[in-house]
Amino acid sequence: MMILNDVDTGAPLAYMSANLLSAYRIGAIPGVGARHLARKDLKVVGLLGPGVMGKTAVAAFIAACPLIDTVKVKGRNQKSIDDFISWANANYPQITTIEVVDTIEEVVRGCDIVTYCNSDETGDPSKYPLVKREWVKLGAYLAMPAYCSLDDEMEKGDVRKVLDNTGLYEAWYEEVPKPAHNHIPLPGVRFMDMVEEGLITKDDLEDLGAIVGGDTKGRQNDEEIIILSVGGMPVKDVAWESALEAVGSSLADVVMSRVFIQNAADTHQVMEYVGSKFKGIDPATTVTCPPLGSTVYKVELEVTAYRGAAMAEVENISTAQ
Template identity: 65%
Template sequence: MTASPRIDFIYLSEPDMIRAGVTDMAACVDTMEEMFRLLHHGDYRMAGANNNSHGAIVLFPETSPFPDMPKATADRRFMAMPAYLGGRFRTTGMKWYGSNIENRARGLPRSILTFVLNDPDTGAPLAFMSANLLSAYRTGAVPGVGARHLARPESRVVGLLGPGVMGKTSLSAFMAVCPGIDTVKIKGRGRANLEAFLAWLDKTYPQIANVEVVDEIEDVVRDCDIVTFCGSGATGDPSTYPTVRREWVRPGTFLSMPALCNIDVGMEAPEIRKVLDNTGLYDAWYEENPKPVHASVPAVGIRFLDLAAEGRIDRDQLEDLGEIVAGEAPGRRDDDEIIIMSVGGMPVEDVAWGTVVYRKALELGIGTRLTLWDEPALR
């Protein structure tokens, strides 16, 4: 018997994605935890000969002889981020990522994202999705996985730099795994962003009784149980990245860094635990970029690799979150240790959460069914 050559797939708009559960942060954290176990055991593939690349990126020049070519601005890029994930997921997918910080002046998000999910055997599309929420929630969920294993369970105080989308989803994930959080300290650049965040916080987490807007990064970090830097900005000069200074960090703090971040010499000390969300991702970045890599890839985990290359820290200090999640390395060992985790973001996360949302959409009959072809014109 010959299978039908007809190929259908479903289109999921942003409202469809919400109805299918894309904003269920607790479920997203659990899904990311499952994904990290698969990463640790090697049941995945990403781009590049190393199978660990973040993706393929198109950047624009500062100047060009072509008057219609876009010019470089902060965070102006296009990126294709493909991956395969095994286990119960066993799907492939690709996020298509367009970003320009000047979008905000147009009333648009900084990044506009779509995601296609594919059958890993035939390559046929299963779904085409609006992906801003997909990406935002999977990004925030990874700090939640880190906090589940590396923060003190009784954590109460969160310090947040950058009250944007990533700040909201990171805090949502912390709330999912540390429900005793009752205090948030926030630093932002613009009043409008701060006011929008404060309104969201009041509506979403009324149990957070203490909210303090601070003016300095030091105040974000001091006297916190969990600290996260979620601000966007220009790369190129690591001295301009927000920096964590050892003197600000009290014993027992968990620092989750999904955005630009640097550290001072005190934070280089071996007693400060340094965790990467996937060691292979950082090795791929290091292989693919000019040195020092932190100038072009602002994740603090890349700073760790630059320091190791300079002989200032031992590469053996660096730990892998997947190994911790899999139970093959310790999570938090005592109430006093300081742990800083770098969050790089990976397309396998989009595949994991995209697959869960897609299957829920099928179960609930959500989405618009589209036809690629009844029969292919060429075979």
């Protein structure tokens, strides 16, 4: 859930589902990747899964690559396809061709950008949607925020492998049984399995943040194939500390925090960190341990702040006996 507060009074303006915000966050990262990793003359997008995440990914691709005029799409049912076509026609008149295809191979072949935005069950990577090297166009950029399996040729060293945040995948890899790709179906997690198996080294993996920051080169020629694994970090939804600063506020203005911890066993570690951030601020805090949106998410934190609250006179009340 997302709470929108008035920047002056702190009064709540909206209490709403964060699903759309989350979808735009996940879609935006493939778009950032396209800005740095896709060819500048690209025109054709291949999309598996034309739902909300697929729509936001396509929107981000068009923002980064305005020459796009064709989308090849495969959906699970006719309704999702019809909804996507209506959405594209209403919002992106530059898309002059929408080709509905029947196979994953058709989604990939001939496309400058390929993205899988599907959902399914984890457990058996052989059942995840496949990408074969023979299907992939030279110079293609593949942005994968969902289930994906690569053939042996796509796993070779001449295909550039980029992670949206390397630390996220390292943390995931430590927390799940091995092979990790059986439990987290993203290609970046398969890359971590490959490191463990000795097939590649961590030096073979690149970080999108380093590319955006200029520490690592983006696309270097028109023929290299680049795959970006998109983990969709919840921290990208709202960077709350930076968000407070953006409206002239700070952590010191926080009057209430709500901490949701998926695993009760993590409570001590989480609250030790939260306590260090709010030491001396002492907002009213509630802590619960509900299921979160995915088992890979550990903590969700919501805060309520009133701009200028740090300067207010307060009375500390202790309930200790």
